[in-house]
Amino acid sequence: MRLAFTEDQQLFRETVRDFLAASCTTEHLRAAWAADTAVSARWAELAKIGVTGLVVPEEQDGLGLTDEELSAVLEQAGYAALPEPLLESAVAAGLLAEFAPGAGWLEKIASGEATASVLLPGQPFAIEAATADVLVVGLVNASGDAEVHVANPADHDLVAQRSVDRSRKLFRVGFAPEPESLVASGPAAAAALARAADRGALGASALLLGLAKRMLDMGVEYAKQRVQRGVLIGTHQSVQHHLANVLIKIEFARPVVMRAAYSLARDLPSAARDVSMAKIYAAEAADLAARNSLQVHGAIGYTEEHDLQLFMKRAWALGAAWGDSGHHRARVAADLLSEAPAPLTPGF
Template sequence: MKFSLSTEQRDFADSLRGLLAGANTPAVVRAWGENDTASGRALLQQLAETGVTALAVPEEFDGIGAHPADLAVAFIELGRAAVPGPILETAAAVPVLLSSLGDHQLAKRFLPGIAEGSTLASLVFEPSTPRALDGDLADPVLRVSGDTLELVRASTRLESVDPARRLFEVEPVETLAQGPDVATAAQKAYDLAVLAVSAQLIGAGHAMIDLSTEYAKNRSQFGRVIGSFQAVKHHLADALVAVEMATPLVYGAAISIAEGAATVGRDVSAAKVAAADAAYLASRKALQVHGAIGYTLECDLSLWLTKVRALQSAWGTAAAHRARIASAL
């Protein structure tokens, strides 16, 4: 398979990167983790105005109905900037879940608001995603359990390794749908969510490499900038190779989803495993280049270190995805 991004997709990525570069996202992330979500909500609204939250919403519900590869392009940039909030659930999982159910009234109830950016959504997907991300801010908060779709509300807040991932237990409010159609729609939503989190991990990997490269150009030791040492160059090169090698798997999974291929489950799981491994390698190498300062809250690198650690197991652990790949062979 030959695939390359179109001019429009590259321009979209560039526009998002420019927007996020000017948004001081490290400050936004820190504020979000301290429950000051005003700047984050403003940033999410700006992203909605670029069309991010409308990508997976069908045109009949005021969305764009874009190709999954467009969604991957967007989420790479969101991961590169460590954007906080339930953006994955809002822009990917929930739109596909509701639009695939065949219940026009239920979709009409929530999807136009998601497309325009006035609605944040969160999703509990048992057993892989048992907590609602930012459940106190999102409306709706949905839960899929087997063949049942419920409207739920946030209850107890739980701790996360990433302070900006505000996780909540939920309690039931209303059953919205039940039956085999729910299970089918939920599988589509899960696969797109796995694609989106894989793209986020790719973006996070690039961000940590960029931060470390800049640091290595300015940090001096033994009378030389540390970036001139071959061992440092090798660390960063290894990380970049891993991230670049994982990226085609993400776009390949996007194409599989778009074509409705029989291998969708295998392909998105392969993308998640590769992207998670690459981002984790990038985090380790970035920390080695920075030294102990990389752990500190004052260092921006720490925001991506904790995010990658959290996203590694989000929407399925490595073991679960490897088992899914093995079962498809």
Template sequence: MDFTFSQDQLLFQANVKSFFTNEVTPEHLREQWATDSGRSSALWAQLVELGLTSITVPETYGGLGMNELDFVLLAEECGYYALAEPLVQTMLLGVPLLAALDDGHQALKDTWLTRVVEGAARLAVGQPGNPLVADAHVADLLLMPHGDEVHALLPRDIDLTRNESVDPSRRLFRVDWTPSAATCVARGEQARQLWAITADRGALGTSAQLLGLAKRMVDLAVDYSFERKQFGKPVGSFQAVKHLMANVSVLIEFAKCPLYRAAHSLANGSTGQAVHISHAKLACSEAALLAAKNAIQVHGAMGYTWEVDLQLFMKRAWALDKEWGDRGAHKTRVRSALFSGALTPGAGATFAG
């Protein structure tokens, strides 16, 4: 299986990275903490200008019609810069969920998918079993689970209660609402399938962000290790410190292929996509959590303090580790596939098919 990205995909990633480097800085993130919404309409408008709100929208609605494999590198950059705006949730979860609704809801799709492309709408998606919804306060349309149903809700249909997160940039809310026939857009087997694929997309987007966060924490730790000196030498020159970062770098490299394979499987509807996504989530979570732990040690155990930039990315990694399935849930899915015979063990079969 060839995981080589096209020149267009890599160029798009490079352009996004260049933009984020200048606009999504730690200083910007801290400034947003002090605002009521924690979000920036000006930044969202810039994301629209870059075409990022068109990526996964089908061409029928004015979008670019791209898929999860096209978006995974951009989600990785969203993690690297700890982007607070709900770009991943809107483009990787909300848009595909809306687009997959049947023709009976064509007017809903026409209205909201077009508005997403224009930058006039942000979407929030509830996770079955999780009472908290990220960015529900800025969402123009919420797609919520209720048993074996999918409901589309407007801000007037809901009541929100803020819930604090370990990550100050994350805005989590309990959403109280009353299900009705008017808000229901899918039910039964169709709804179950929609939530299953949405959960996979959520895990993929979270995995990509975790990999980006791991890379950023390594970069911050390496930079700091050359700034701080002991015994007249940068601490980064000491072998013990090098080993801390080398151990994380190994996990990052080992996580890349499972992540990109999972994106490929999801984009192409592979029969093994569920296990591939769980593999990616486990690998990326492991890399991000070790990066947080070792980067704190490199910083002399001060990396978690408020004034150090590392804590921005470390806390995001802690939060995303349990988003769209914790490690226990994903290990269970891999174990079930392994012992049922659906998954062939061995290095030779790791990336087959």
């Protein structure tokens, strides 16, 4: 495989990066923290440049692209800490495309008219369930069979839960399955839910990669400006080494994430293991970036008034979402020992 973006992928990344730099500032993030929903007019604007319909099939007015392009865009979304449920809508879109392509939701997601929330087996919470237009639920019934349901979230009990990152609007869903909401069951549903969980974990990895780069950039910029005892702190070798270690960690994680996207897009036998490796590496990079950038900033970095905490808290939340590092290490170990990979049970 080629560990580099194609010209078209790079151009799309840059378009998204420039759009988010102007439309998703830290002021916008603070507004999302205070609001009841993180979904804003920005969602419709993202639709205009094709982001919301990235993995929606062309037959339903989307771009019909793959997990490779999705992860490239999500890295930029992570850099901006985009609060809208872009990853969740992409995961839901994959299930809708397979089991409910004619329901009209894919066209609405692609056009920015709708957002989707998703709840997979083992997930305790659904993102933006109260404001989502459609809820895609995966579950295991009493007989042990997998099921996929497409439902109206307003028809089910939703209880808000507070996240460490308050721009992530979490809801515990009291889902009551009905025959009319069932769109798939059995082995096909189980396989699709496994792919959806892997897409979620890959997307979280890309978001963490972007967050890590943003926190590194903030640390570098602060080190260039902060004067202590008449000297810029960035001139101290110890500070330089802290930041250089973060850069190394990010650059080691990026090809692992790209490999996972390549494998998942082609449904390779190693896809589940590659996705777990990506989540491990990206989470470690984001954790190191948060800790070292916080050390560079000193006491001011601990305050809610400083913007660094917006990105650290998103990284902490995503580190646990879609399976924490312990879970993914177990999946890698199981695969290397030629056992069936453990089912993905994401946490929040």
